[in-house]
Amino acid sequence: MKNRSLALQIGLTVLPILLSLVITTLLILAVGSDPRAVFQNVWEGAFRDSRAFAGVVNFWIPLTLCSLGLIITFTAGLWNIGVEGQMAMGAVFASWAALSFRLPAPVLVPVEIVLAMIGGALWALLAGVLKTRLGVHEIFGGVALNALANVVSIYLISGPWQPPEGGSVRATPPFPTDALLPPLSDEFKVSLLALVIVGVVFLAVVLALRGTRWGLELKATGKNARSALLLGVPTERSALSAFIACGMLAGIAGSYRVLFTYGNLRPLVSGGIGFLGLLVVLLVANRALWAPVVAFVFAAILGGSARLKVAMQLDASLAGVLQGFLVLMALLTNGLRARLTPPAQADSRDETPHRSGETFQPITPPSQEIKAHE
Numbered sequence: 001m002k003n004r005s006l007a008l009q010i011g012l013t014v015l016p017i018l019l020s021l022v023i024t025t026l027l028i029l030a031v032g033s034d035p036r037a038v039f040q041n042v043w044e045g046a047f048r049d050s051r052a053f054a055g056v057v058n059f060w061i062p063l064t065l066c067s068l069g070l071i072i073t074f075t076a077g078l079w080n081i082g083v084e085g086q087m088a089m090g091a092v093f094a095s096w097a098a099l100s101f102r103l104p105a106p107v108l109v110p111v112e113i114v115l116a117m118i119g120g121a122l123w124a125l126l127a128g129v130l131k132t133r134l135g136v137h138e139i140f141g142g143v144a145l146n147a148l149a150n151v152v153s154i155y156l157i158s159g160p161w162q163p164p165e166g167g168s169v170r171a172t173p174p175f176p177t178d179a180l181l182p183p184l185s186d187e188f189k190v191s192l193l194a195l196v197i198v199g200v201v202f203l204a205v206v207l208a209l210r211g212t213r214w215g216l217e218l219k220a221t222g223k224n225a226r227s228a229l230l231l232g233v234p235t236e237r238s239a240l241s242a243f244i245a246c247g248m249l250a251g252i253a254g255s256y257r258v259l260f261t262y263g264n265l266r267p268l269v270s271g272g273i274g275f276l277g278l279l280v281v282l283l284v285a286n287r288a289l290w291a292p293v294v295a296f297v298f299a300a301i302l303g304g305s306a307r308l309k310v311a312m313q314l315d316a317s318l319a320g321v322l323q324g325f326l327v328l329m330a331l332l333t334n335g336l337r338a339r340l341t342p343p344a345q346a347d348s349r350d351e352t353p354h355r356s357g358e359t360f361q362p363i364t365p366p367s368q369e370i371k372a373h374e
Contacts, residue, residue, distance in 0.1 A: 012337045016329030024322045033314060042319070045307030046300040050188045057190045058261055059273075060292075060299035062087070062253035064198050066277035067284075067291040068205045069249035074286050075209060076242035077222035082127045082142025083250045083274035085149035086120040090251025091258045092153055093119030095172060095265040098179035098258070099161060105178040109193070112179065113255055120251020121244045123149060128243035132236045154267050161265065172265045181260040191260050198292070201249060206288045218242055250274065279323060283330045298323060 025035040046056050066083055073080035094116040101108055127145055130136035154169055161172040183189040209215040220228035221238040229235045257269050276298060284290040305319030 008337075008340060012333050012340075016326060016333045019329045020322060020326040023325050024318070027321065028318075031314070038308065038314065038318070041307045042301060042304035045304030047304075052303065054189050056296070056299045056303040057195075059303060060296050061191075061194045061198055062256050062273050063277055063280065063299055064292050064295045065201060065249045065253040065256075066274050067280040067295050068201055068288060069246035070277050070281045071284075071286055071288050071291060072205065072209070072218065072249075073242045073246045074281055075215075075222050076218045076239055077225065078131070078239060078242060079139050080124070080127070080142060080243065080246050081139045081278070082124065082145045083246065083277060084270045084272070085142070085146035086123045086247045086250035087254035087257070087270040087274050088146075088149035088153055088268075089123040090116035090120035090247075090254030091265060091269045092149075092156065092254075093251065094255035095156075095161070095175070095258050098175040099172065101179075103178070105182075108179055109181060109259070112259060113197075113252060116251040116255035117248040118251070120247040120249070120254060122247070124243040124247025124250070125240065128240040131243075132239055150268060153265060153269065157265060157267060169267060171262070174264050175259070179259065180263055181256070183260075191256070194256055194260065197252060201252075202288070202292060209288060214238075214241065276323075279327045283327050285330075285334060 028035045028038050045052060047053055066087065070080055070083060094112040097108065097112040097115050101111065103111065123145060127138055127141045130141040131138045157172055158169045163171075163173045181191040181193055184192050209218065217228075217233050217238045218241075220231070220233045221235045221242075225235045225239075253273065254269065257271070257273075258265050262269070277295075280291060280294050280298060284294050301319045301322060305317075308314040308318060
C-alpha cells in the first residue's frame with residue numbers, strides 16, 4: 001500500500017511537467033517549427049556560457065526571495081498580490097540611500113539593503129492594516145498599492161531624482177560605484193552577498209515554518225482563522241507578521257534590481273518578478289524546499305527564451321506559455337491528488353499552540369477571512 005501511494009505521488013508530480021511539455025510541443029508544431037530545435041535553443045540561451053548562466057542566476061535571486069516571502073503569506077492564508085509594489089518600494093528606499101548617502105561601500109551596501117527591507121515591510125504592512133482593520137481584501141489592496149508604488153517611483157525619477165540634463169521618466173542617474181553590489185568576477189557577474197542572503201533566507205523560512213511557534217500560528221491562521229482565534233492564536237498579529245516578513249524579502253529583491261541588475265532606479269523596476277513568484281508558489285504548493293528549484297527552472301526558461309527570436313524568429317513569449325501551462329497542469333493534478341489520496345493523519349508538527357492543549361483541526365480553506373475582533 002505504501003509503495004502504491006509513493007508511486008501515485010511521484011506520478012502526480014511528474015504528470016504536470018509531461019503534460020505541459022506535450023502541449024507546448026504541439027503548439028510549436030502548429031506554427032511549423034521543430035520542437036527539438038526550440039528546446040535546444042532555450043537550453044543554449046540559458047547555459048551556453050558563463051555570461052548567459054550569470055543572467056539566469058541574477059533573475060533567480062530576486063525571484064527566489066519573492067517566492068519564499070509569498071510562501072509565508074500563503075501559509076497564513078493571504079494572497080499577497082502586492083508583492084510587486086513591495087519590491088518597488090524596496091528599490092525606492094535602496095535608491096534613496098544610494099543617491100543621498102556618502103559612505104564607504106562596506107557600510108553603504110548594508111544600509112541600502114536594510115532600508116530596502118524597511119521600505120518593503122512598510123508597504124506590506126499597509127496592505128495588512130487595510131486587511132485586518134478595514135476589511136479590504138488583500139488582492140484589491142495589493143493591486144492598488146502596486147499601482148501607487150509605481151506612481152511614486154515615476155515621480156521620483158522624473159522629479160527629485162531626475163538626471164542633471166533634465167527631467168526624464170527613463171531612469172535616475174547611475175548610482176556611485178560604492179553603492180553597487182560587487183560581482184564575483186568580470187566573467188561571472190553575480191553578487192556573492194546576494195547568494196549568501198538567499199541561502200540564509202531559505203534556511204530561515206524552512207526552519208521557521210517547520211519548527212517554530214510563529215510558523216504553527218501562521219499555519220493555524222491560514223487553515224481557519226476563526227477557529228484559530230477561538231483556540232488562542234493571535235490571528236491578526238500572525239497575518240501582519242506574515243505581510244511584514246514577505247515585504248522585507250520583496251524589498252531585498254527590489255534592492256538587488258537597482259543595486260546590481262540596473263545600477264539605477266527605473267519605472268516598473270520589479271519586472272513582473274513578483275507575479276512570477278506567485279506562479280512558483282502555486283506550483284510548489286507552499287513547499288519552501290522546492291521554491292528555489294522551481295524558481296531556477298523558471299529563470300532558465302525565461303533567460304533561454306530570449307534566444308528564440310534571434311535563432312528561430314519565434315517570440316520569447318513562448319516561455320510564458322510553457323510556464324502558464326505548467327502551473328495550470330500542476331493545479332489540476334493537485335486537485336486530482338486530493339481526490340485520489342486518502343486523508344492523511346494529523347501531523348504533530350501542525351498542532352497549534354494554544355491554551356487548552358487541544359489539537360487544532362482545520363475546518364475551512366485558507367481563504368477564510370481574518371476577523372480578529374470575533
